[in-house]
Amino acid sequence: MTHEAFEDLIAVYAVGALDGEDLVRLRAHLAAGCARCEAALREAEDDLARAVPPLSPPPHVKDALLARVGPVAAPARRRPAWVPWALATAAAVVAGAAFTGAFVAIRYEARLGQMAREVSAAREQLRREAAALELLRDPATRVVALRGAGPQPEAAGRVIWHDRAGGELFVANLSPAPRGKAYELWTIAGGRPRPAALFEVDASGKGSARIEPTGGGVDVFAVTLEPERGVPAPTGPIVLASKAE
């Protein structure tokens, strides 16, 4: 393939529209370390990022984000002076109350930050589960079981799949991927694997991923262990697979 042809593919990739064979070919070419294409892609992405006129977002978004990350200038911690009860004046009582208030506020803010993180994770989880539930209502949706293969026989997975809408993968009892590695899901149709999703597994061995529609049916779902940025065609050991239909 000439470089000229890759330049077309780079442009289509930059606008997020590359698919099929072309996508596999370009990914392999980039993975092989073509500096020229890499630079062309950067440039195209940069141009696109600046091609739309900026628009002021609604102010409440920034407020919500700053509340989520915690106060921008953290208040300094102060230790209240110890005042003997016998000498306590009304002023000291008021000051004491203020200090207590400040302590409570600092602790409360730290707790709020942590809660915001938890809520955000829970929201993401909820969104995924709600999507799975909606899919399940459709009579054309099927649930496919994946069994542990090779090194992790105790691993298990389920794919909720709809040929037109795509689906969701849920796995359990899978050990977290080693550093620099990630699990990659493949949809196999007519004997050809297509990369479907990269995902991670938490400490309890659970993980999930959204699967975009492939534009057709899928015969087999399989998971392999791959380098963390993903690969265009499977190279690592199969850890989970469904039975062929």
Next chain:
Amino acid sequence: MAPGAELIRGMAAGDRAAFAAFYDRYAPLAYSVILRVVRDRADGADVLQDVFWEAWRTADAYDAARGSPEAWIVMRARTRAIDRVRARRRREETFVAPVDEAVARDTGADVARQVEDRGLVGSALERLPVPQREAIELAYFEGLSQTEIAERLKQPLGTVKTRIRAGLERLREVMRRSP
């Protein structure tokens, strides 16, 4: 290092003031792309918040050698916005697929009107020839693949690729001339 990259580095170190400055600088660009994809202010604000929250949490993964801060945040914004539209569509499709298809058939609207709808008047994209702009917009804002664009426009795949590439080249010229 570009000032934007400096801010992202600050965010990775947990610097909230850097995050606030990063938001001020890049949120208008991200919001612009998001709104043009989701076309709904409430959804747009929601996606914007998700995108910047994700940026705050994954700032340490940013690699200045792999792209500008603009590209980093805008690409996330676009992807999340398209996810949102797809989720919305799936929700609708599950229950009212026939209606949805009828609506889809009906939206072969002319590009001039689409450009107006997206508020791109006066932007660099607006200055591309219509066939190029149309192909780029279907990809970038509607999230269609090259195959889907070819089907939608009833053009050979090769033509779609050429239009997108020529469009991006033209975009660069336009932006170089009036940065």
